[in-house]
Amino acid sequence: MIKTGITILxxxxxxxxxxxxxxxxxxSVHNFDLMLSYNSSLIYPGMSIGIEFPIINDNAQVIKIxxxxxxxxxxxxxxxxxxxxxxPYFHDNLYLTTEWVMRRIRYTGFISEFSAGAGYSRTFLxxxxxxxDDKGNISIxxxxxxxxxxITAGGGFGYDFSMKTQLPLSAIAKMNxxxxxxxxxxxxxxxxxxxxxxxxxxxxxxxxxxxSNTISKYK
Amino acid sequence: xxxxxxxxxxxLLSGCQKEKITLSGNASDVFYVENAGVSMRVxxxxxxxxNTFILVIHGGPGVSSYFYDTKYxxxxxxxxxxxxxxxxxxxxxxxGTSNGSELHLSQMVEDLKxxxxxxxxxxGQDMSLFLLGxxxxxxxxxxxxxxxxxxxxxKGLINVDGSHNYPLNDTLTRQKLLTEGQYQVSQxxxxxxxxxxxxYCAAHEGNFTLEESQQLDSYAxxxxxxxxxxxxxxxxKKVIEYAITDKYPVTAILSNLLYSEDSNFNKELAVSQFSSxxxxxxxxxxxxxxxxxxxxxxxxxxDFYNRINSTYKRMVISNISGHYMIVQxxxxxxxxxxxxxxxxx
Numbered sequence: 001m002i003k004t005g006i007t008i009l010x011x012x013x014x015x016x017x018x019x020x021x022x023x024x025x026x027x028s029v030h031n032f033d034l035m036l037s038y039n040s041s042l043i044y045p046g047m048s049i050g051i052e053f054p055i056i057n058d059n060a061q062v063i064k065i066x067x068x069x070x071x072x073x074x075x076x077x078x079x080x081x082x083x084x085x086x087x088p089y090f091h092d093n094l095y096l097t098t099e100w101v102m103r104r105i106r107y108t109g110f111i112s113e114f115s116a117g118a119g120y121s122r123t124f125l126x127x128x129x130x131x132x133d134d135k136g137n138i139s140i141x142x143x144x145x146x147x148x149x150x151i152t153a154g155g156g157f158g159y160d161f162s163m164k165t166q167l168p169l170s171a172i173a174k175m176n177x178x179x180x181x182x183x184x185x186x187x188x189x190x191x192x193x194x195x196x197x198x199x200x201x202x203x204x205x206x207x208x209x210x211x212s213n214t215i216s217k218y219k
Numbered sequence: 220x221x222x223x224x225x226x227x228x229x230x231l232l233s234g235c236q237k238e239k240i241t242l243s244g245n246a247s248d249v250f251y252v253e254n255a256g257v258s259m260r261v262x263x264x265x266x267x268x269x270n271t272f273i274l275v276i277h278g279g280p281g282v283s284s285y286f287y288d289t290k291y292x293x294x295x296x297x298x299x300x301x302x303x304x305x306x307x308x309x310x311x312x313x314x315g316t317s318n319g320s321e322l323h324l325s326q327m328v329e330d331l332k333x334x335x336x337x338x339x340x341x342x343g344q345d346m347s348l349f350l351l352g353x354x355x356x357x358x359x360x361x362x363x364x365x366x367x368x369x370x371x372x373x374k375g376l377i378n379v380d381g382s383h384n385y386p387l388n389d390t391l392t393r394q395k396l397l398t399e400g401q402y403q404v405s406q407x408x409x410x411x412x413x414x415x416x417x418x419y420c421a422a423h424e425g426n427f428t429l430e431e432s433q434q435l436d437s438y439a440x441x442x443x444x445x446x447x448x449x450x451x452x453x454x455x456k457k458v459i460e461y462a463i464t465d466k467y468p469v470t471a472i473l474s475n476l477l478y479s480e481d482s483n484f485n486k487e488l489a490v491s492q493f494s495s496x497x498x499x500x501x502x503x504x505x506x507x508x509x510x511x512x513x514x515x516x517x518x519x520x521x522d523f524y525n526r527i528n529s530t531y532k533r534m535v536i537s538n539i540s541g542h543y544m545i546v547q548x549x550x551x552x553x554x555x556x557x558x559x560x561x562x563x564x
Contacts, residue, residue, distance in 0.1 A: 043463060044466075089262075090312050090466070090468045090471070125251050125314065126249065127239075127248075127250045127260070128238040129250070129251040129258055130250060130251070130252050131252075132337060138340045141253060144253065146258075147316070148316070182316050183471075183474065184309045184316075184318060184319070184475055185309070185316075185318055185322075186319075186474050186475070186477070186478040189470050189474070190470055
């Protein structure tokens with residue numbers, strides 16, 4: 001009986017012990033992030049708002065040569081964004097994207113991320129649009145513009161304040177490339193620079209910190 | 220979230236353009252003309268109060284009118300008259316979706332007619348309007364003025380190194396490259412660079428395919444670099460200089476240019492000519508040419524000049540220009556245009 005009890009306790013203890021693990025996968029999705037950013041096309045202003053839904057959240061520990069250990073969290077999100085930029089006299093572009101985001105957060109708070117996605121774009125011409133019919137009658141077309149399919153890819157860096165403080169915020173700078181089609185029977189591409197703040201409601205900051213501390217004990 | 224969304228919509232709506240029609244000495248209005256699957260940008264800049272408008276038909280196909288809007292022209296022509304910069308379909312800031320099937324010369328002539336109708340609708344039916352066609356723009360202008368009744372819509376035409384006959388253009392380009400190349404070699408000037416050009420021209424005597432025509436065009440552009448008399452202008456530097464101040468949609472200009480250069484439209488252009496119809500032209504015409512223009516040689520201008528039946532016609536050659544007189548001899552260009560327009564407006 002005692003032997004069986006000790007065996008059960010040992011097995012339970014082993015399931016709790018994570019010292020041998022390099023990767024801890026959280027089974028449940030716990031939060032979402034809100035994002036607000038300045039979404040400029042280099043010199044032209046714009047804005048972006050979005051929401052991110054975490055899909056995967058892995059804590060990883062990489063042991064490199066000379067016992068250099070790096071701890072980081074790998075995250076995967078699905079992100080929904082509403083973006084807009086204003087190019088004077090050319091067009092205003094309002095576009096909705098769904099992206100797959102791959103993000104890595106180091107113990108220091110440093111963030112690197114890549115994303116790719118697809119979406120829908122609606123442009124509004126940067127000037128009054130006129131139409132002339134066959135009889136020479138001229139009319140003004142209100143809210144004239146075009147609908148395009150859109151794909152986007154980008155990468156960037158940032159800092160997660162919740163790793164060192166209680167702030168559930170992160171700052172990010174990202175370069176995206178958007179490609180719209182069919183644009184005059186070809187494609188239209190545009191580099192878009194994004195500077196943003198990401199807010200994680202709830203206590204995500206503390207959770208990350210706890211996880212990082214747990215890992216650091218096993219160093 | 221809802222607040223943010225509303226905020227974004229408010230900003231977007233505040234950015235929407237209202238109809239802006241300026242009658243002043245220093246106007247800058249942008250509007251679009253929608254036709255057959257495309258919205259074409261039109262910029263009206265300068266002295267709209269003069270009631271005299273010069274509509275620039277840019278080259279290409281696919282080159283933008285942005286490149287014609289220089290500070291010098293604004294100060295020396297725009298101060299007296301209104302300059303109208305029209306981006307043709309699939310060029311510059313023109314926008315649309317799947318519209319490549321509409322890219323034809325006849326469609327562009329119809330586009331031009333509609334741009335003129337909108338201009339008159341905005342600024343007055345009694346305006347004095349002049350067309351200024353450069354390079355490929357000369358082909359559109361030639362097609363336009365040879366349509367029955369169309370020349371009555373304008374006061375005059377300015378043809379600047381324009382091509383009204385593509386097959387003849389190829390023949391004359393080959394001839395000029397060969398003649399000038401052999402002369403330059405005899406003078407021991409850039410003999411190494413002229414060698415391949417002369418060989419190519421000697422080997423291709425006529426009935427040019429589209430590829431041969433494009434190769435001749437490429438050599439014609441290159442040849443300007445080997446003529447000492449041409450005033451050198453760094454066009455790439457100029458474009459970069461204006462890209463930010465004039466808010467160029469750089470990637471749109473590039474996409475449109477690449478598409479137009481590669482499109483089947485060029486096959487149609489390769490056989491286009493209006494020499495046989497030019498005799499119906501009676502409006503005042505100014506023909507401006509660069510002496511060292513290999514792309515559209517001066518002999519092409521002479522053909523145009525000799526065939527029109529205008530009571531007033533004038534042909535002037537710039538001795539320091541190639542194909543880009545507008546920037547290579549800008550004073551000559553502005554003075555000639557201003558003088559012509561003031562006489563016939």
